[in-house]
Amino acid sequence: MRIAVVGIGYVGLVSAACFADLGAEVYCIDVDQTKIERLKQGIIPIYEPGLDELVKRGFEGGRLHFGTSLAEVLDKVEIVFSAVGTPADEDGSADLRYVLEVAKTIGQSINNYCLIVTKSTVPVGTASLVREAIQRELDKRGVQIEFDVASNPEFLKEGNAIDDFMKPDRVVVGTDSPRAYDLMTKLYKPILLNNFRVLFMDIRSAEMTKYAANAMLATRISFMNEIANLCKRVGANVNMVRRGIGSDSRIGSKFLYPGCGYGGSCFPKDVKALIHTAKEYGCQMQILDSVEAVNHTQKRVLFDMFAEHYSGEIAGRRVAVWGLAFKPGTDDMREAPSLVLIDALVQAGCSVRVYDPVAMKEAKRRLGNRVEYARDIYDCVLDADAIFHVTEWKEFRMPNWEIIRRTMHTPLLIDGRNVFDSTVDEHGFTRLSIGS
Template sequence: MNVVIIGAGYVGLVTGCCLAEAGHRVVCVDHDAEKLAGLRSGRLPFHEPELVTILGEQLASGRLLFEDSVARAMPNADLVFLAVGTPSQTDGSANLENLLRCANELAATAFSDCMVVVKSTVPVGTGDRLEALLNENRDQHSGHPRIRVVSNPEFLAEGRAVQDFRHPDRIVIGANDAGSAAALAQLYAPFDVDGMRLMFMDRRSAEFAKYACNAMLAARISMINELAGLASGFGADIEAVCGVLKGDPRIGGSYLHPGVGYGGSCLPKDLSALITCAKTIGEPADMLCSTQRVNNRQGRRLLEFIREYFRGELRGKRIAIWGLSFKPATDDVRAAPSLALIRGLLNEGALVSAYDPVAMKAASLALGATPVVFGASAMSVCEGADALVLMTEWDEFKAPDFKALAMCMQGSMVFDARNLYQGSMLRQYGLQHFALARCARPKGDNAGLSGRTSPVRPETAQAQAHGGEKPYS
C-alpha cells in the first residue's frame, strides 16, 4: 500500500521504517528540515536500537522517502498516518495544535478518497473532530464522509520499539466502518502472523484503550512504590514481597520494580490528559490523581534523602549522576526523573556532574544553560564526588568496578534510585548503599539528628527506627 506518515519522531519513524520493511511504500513527512536532512542520509535523530539498519536498508530499497510537504507526499496515498506529538499543556490537557495543523493541511490538499489513521495519543472524541474538519468542504454525495478517520493507537516502548512493532502483542484498530477496518487489516497483515493480533473496535474505544493502558501501567508503578515505602516503614523487605506478588498469576510479574517513579514522554502526559478529560465528564478520577501524586512524591523523596544525608546542606556538594534517560536503551529525557533531580540539586547549590551512554546531548538541550558537567565516562564524573546517584539502570551500570569507584569518589554514598545494587557488595569496597525503594520516608522532624558532627546517613536513621536492624542492604 502507499502510506504517508506525518511526524517522523519515535513513533512515526519506527512505523515508517517497519512498514517499508514489510513491503509498503512509505513517505514520511516532517516539518523539521534538519531532521529530514539527517534521515535522508541515513542518520537517526534519536537513539533506538536496530532502527538505523532498517532506515539504511529501506532508503536503499527506494520504499522509504522523506518529504517536508504534505501536499507533495499525498498523491497516490492510500492512507495517511498522523504521528505528531501531543504534549501536555500547562493545565495538563493534551495539546492538539500539531495534530490540527496537520489536519488543516490535509483538508487543504486536494487528494482523493483516503483514510486518515491517528497514531498519536489523543483524547476520546478527537477522531470525530478530525473527521468533521477533514470533510468540511468536501462533496458528500454518498452521505458518508469521504475522508474516514481511524484510530490506531501505538503501544511500542522506546528502547525496544522495533521489536515491539515487528512482533506486536496487539494492534488496535478503531474504525467506524468496515471498509476502513479491512484496509488496516490489509496493511498490518505482515505483522499479524498468527491471526491473533488485530483487535477491532469503534474509534472512541480505541482512543480510550490507549489511555486505559497507560493509566494501568502508571498505577502499577505508583502502587509498587507506595508498597515499597510501607514495607520499609514496617521493617519488611520489598524484594521478598515482590517475589510473592509475582508468584500470583492474578497479579502477574511485570512493572513490579520499585524505584524513582515513572517518567518519559507518555505516562506523565497521558495521565494528566486523562485526568483533565475526566473533569469534563464530571468524573473525579480519584485513582488517577493518587497515581500521579504518588509518582510526584517519589521523585521528591530522593532529593529529600540526599539532602538529609548531607544534613540539609547541599551547597558545594559534588553529586555525580549515572543515567539521564527516563529508562535504558533510549535517549529520551522527556519528563525524566533525572532532570527533575538535577534541577533540584542545582537549586540548592550542589555541583552536578553526569554521565549517560546516549542521552547527554538530549539532557543538555533539555536543561538549557546550567553548570552541569557532562563526562566522557561513568568513572570520570565520579572523580572527587561526595555522592553518586544511580538514576537509569543501563547495562553498563549494573556491575561497575566498585573498587575504582570507591577510590575516585571523595565520599562513599551511592544513592540507588533503581534498586540495582546489593548493599553487601558495595560495603566490601567501603561504599555505602542507599536503595530508594527500601527506605522509609525521612521523618519531617530532624531535630534529633541535627546536632551530629558526622553526616547522618539514611541507613543509620533507618536502622535506629528499627531497633538497630537494617531493613535494607
C-alpha cells in the same frame, strides 16, 4: 500498499520504517525541512536501537521516501497515518492543533478516497473532530470525496520499539467502516500471518484503550513506590514483597519495580490528559490523581535520602549522577527523574557531575553549564560525596568498585533503581535504596 506517515518524530519514524520493512511503500512527511534532509543523509534524529539500520534499508530499497508536503503525495497513497505531536497544555489537556492541521490539509487536497488513521495519542472524540475538519474543507471546495477515519494507537516502548512493532502483544484498530477494516487488515497482514492479534473495535474505545493502558502502567509504578516507602517504615524488604506479589498470576511482575518515579513522553502526559478528559465529562479520577501525586513526590526521594544521610549539611558537596534519560535504551529526558534530582541538588548548593551512555547531548541542551559532564562512570565519581544511580543502564551494573571507592571522597551509593545488592557494601560503601 502505499501509505503516508505525517509527523516523523519517535512514533512516526519507527512506524514508517517498520511498515516499509514489511513491504509497504511509505512517504514520510514532516514540516521540519532540516530533519527531512538529514534523514535523507541517513542521520536519525532520535536514539532507538536498530532504527538506523531499518531506515537505511527502507530508503536504499526505495520503499521509504522523505518529504515536507503532504498535499503532493495524497494522490499516491491509500492511507495517511497522523503521528504528529499532541503536547500537554497547561491544564493537562492534549493540544490537538497539529492533528487538526493535518486534517485540514487533507480536506484541502484529496481527490480520491483516503483512509485517515490517527496514530498519535489523542483524547476520546478526536476522530470525530478530524472527520469534521476534513469535511469542512471539502464543503468549502464544493466537492464530494469519500474518506474514512480510524484510530490505531501505538504501544511502543522506547528502547524496544522495533520488536514491539514487529512482534506486538496486540494491535488495536478503531473503525466504523468496512472499507477501512479491509484496508487495515491488508496492511497488517504480515503480522496476522505470524498469529499476532489485531483487535478491531469502535473508534472511541480504541482512543480510550491507549490512555487506559498507560494509566494502568503508571498506577502500578506509583503503587509499588508507595509500598516501598511503607516497607522502609515497617522494616520489610520491598524486593521480597515485589517477588511475592509478582508471582501471583493475577498480578504479574511487570511494572512492579520500585524506583525514583516515572518519566518520558507518555505516562506523565497521558495520565494528565485522561484526568482532564474525565473532568470535562464530570468525572473525578481519584486513583489517577493519587498516581500523579505519588510520582511527583517520588521524584524527590533520592534527594531527600541524600539530605537525611548528611543531616541537611549538603551545601558544597560534590555528587555524581549515573543516568539521565528517563529509562535505559533511549536519549529521551522528557519528565526524567534526573531533572528533578539535579535541580534540587543545584539549588541546595551541590556540585553535580553527570554521565549517561546515550543522553549526554540532550543533557547539555537541557542543563547547560549548571552541571559538569563526565567521560564515563569513573570520571563521574572523582572526589564525589555520593553517587546517584538514576537510570538502570547495563553499563552501570558491574563497575570496578575498588577503583570507584578509592577515587570518591565519601563512599555513598544512593540506588534509585534497586539494582545493587550487598556485594557493594563489601567494598566499604554505604548503600541507600528505595524502600530500605
